[in-house]
Amino acid sequence: MADHMKLYTIFIFTITACVFSLPVSASGDPIRGPFFSSINGPGVVMAGVPTEFTCSDKCTPKCVYHWNESGKRVEGGVMTVTASGRNESLQLECTAVNPDTNKSWTTTKTVKINNPVRVKPATSSDPQEGQSFTMTCQGSGPIVATTWLKDGQPLDTDARIQLSENNGMLSFRSLLPSDGGYFECKVVDGAITVISRGYLLSLGTIAVSILGPDTVKAGVEHIFTCQANCTLPCSTFWTFNQGFSGGSISSTRDVIRWIPATPGRVQSFQCNAQNLPAQRMAQASKRVTVYATIAPTNRKGATPAIKRMCDRMKSFAETRAGRTFEIFYPISYTSEKRGSMIYYIKVHVAAKSEDYVHLRLSKPSGKLQFDNVLLGQTFDDPITPFKK
Known part of the structure; x- marks a missing residue:
């Protein structure tokens, strides 16, 4: 009997081990991930300079990767990015996929773009129709090749639109409405090409x-x-x-x-x-x-406690008045004790006019209640006791 129980225990243990054992890869290692994916690379890149980024994670077996940058898909764990310079930043996205389980993990990284090349007006004067106007390509120079773009296309020049000797300046003899557009300069220095931050030429004001x-x-x-x-x-x-x-x-x-x-x-x-x-x-x-406003001598300036009381009673005052108050800001108040404490409060109720009400509140048995409201008051009207 003992031998049978022993065999039975071994049998149950074997079944349990089969049911709850983890899946394994071809190498015998447990399959994990992808976990903790990250993009390794600088947070700031220079426009026109190729920069390498690497995608990594915890993944067994080794994950496969693909990238997405501005709608462009790139396979592999390493991506080389060359920012043109048009934008302030770029968004990188890397997806790691476990080939055995097809599970994936996507991570992103925002990278700032440092671009020293910019199009700027030569003067602080706004462009005006019929007047001359000049723009400069800051960051260009005599040893680099500079070309101009208008709305993303090469700029056509004529007798009215001229370039300086090294193309670093673009001048209009007399502006026309048709000259309006988004201007950029493209600078080429050997293997490096940079497109400037642009300038919108508009004759508007x-x-x-x-x-x-x-x-x-x-x-x-x-x-x-x-x-x-x-x-x-x-x-x-x-x-x-x-x-x-x-x-x-x-x-x-x-x-x-x-x-x-x-x-x-x-x-x-x-x-x-x-x-x-x-x-x-x-x-x-x-x-x-x-x-400053000079209040009659029977008034005291509204305190935070008075304001809280008014906030609680605003809806009751609106119901009695048959109207909605645009604002409900207490200005001053008086009080008296007739068995219970009674408060008479001047409240400003219109944002764009001198419209005030006088509010009567009381505290019988220490509990705040609404008594009455007088409409059509002014700032200078004295606060006098009135009935419920």
Whole structure:
């Protein structure tokens, strides 16, 4: 009987080992991966200079690789890249495939391109129809061959469009609307070919202005608009070169909504409109002064606790008023105790006008509740007790 049990145990162990054993490769090693794939190579390359990148991973048996760069597929674990220089960066993608399991792992690497060759206007003046205009190919020189491209094609010159002796400068005697386009220069120095960062020649204009008040009241929301007037595509953005003087602010690409907090402060706004390919930018600045308001003597300035109370009661006030309040910013308040604490609060409810309400809240048994709201108030109206 003992012998039978022994044989039975051996039989079960053999079956278990067969069921749970790992698959093995032809060499007898366990099949693994691909795991931890990576692309080895520099993070910055020089335009026109061949640079080698290697794909590696943990993989048994050895994985096979293929690359993808700008839609071009390359087989093998090593890829040599020669960046033309047109773009700021390139995206490399390597996929490792286990030939036994067909499992794969894809990894990517972003590589910056250093390109010293650029097309720049010779002066800071914007191009204008009927006026002369010159561009330079920075980074070219007498010992290299330089050619010009317009919209990716070789540039045709004539008596009106001329090149300097070494082709480092391109000049227009009198600009025409048809001269507009994207200009690049191609520089060849032996085996190295570099295409410059380009310049968009456009006869359009970029202008910008800031709409909004020069003086603002503390505790009141004010709106500033960046108004771009561009005859070529442009984008706008705000900058605060001198910092931010405080208060509550929210901004989009074109609009700033600001509730200043501290009287006497001066806030500088700057709006910018730009077209990067055309290397064109316009700026507008505005200095805004925050002035103090003199509240009647029965008022106290709204505290953070008062603001939290108003935030909780806003929906009740809107229901009683039968309207939606664009903003709900408490300015000042008074209080009295009649068994329970009662608060009378002046609240600003319109962003673009001097529209206020007076809010009555109370705390019977210590629990905050909405009592009433008076509409049509002004900033200077005194806060006086009123009924529920």
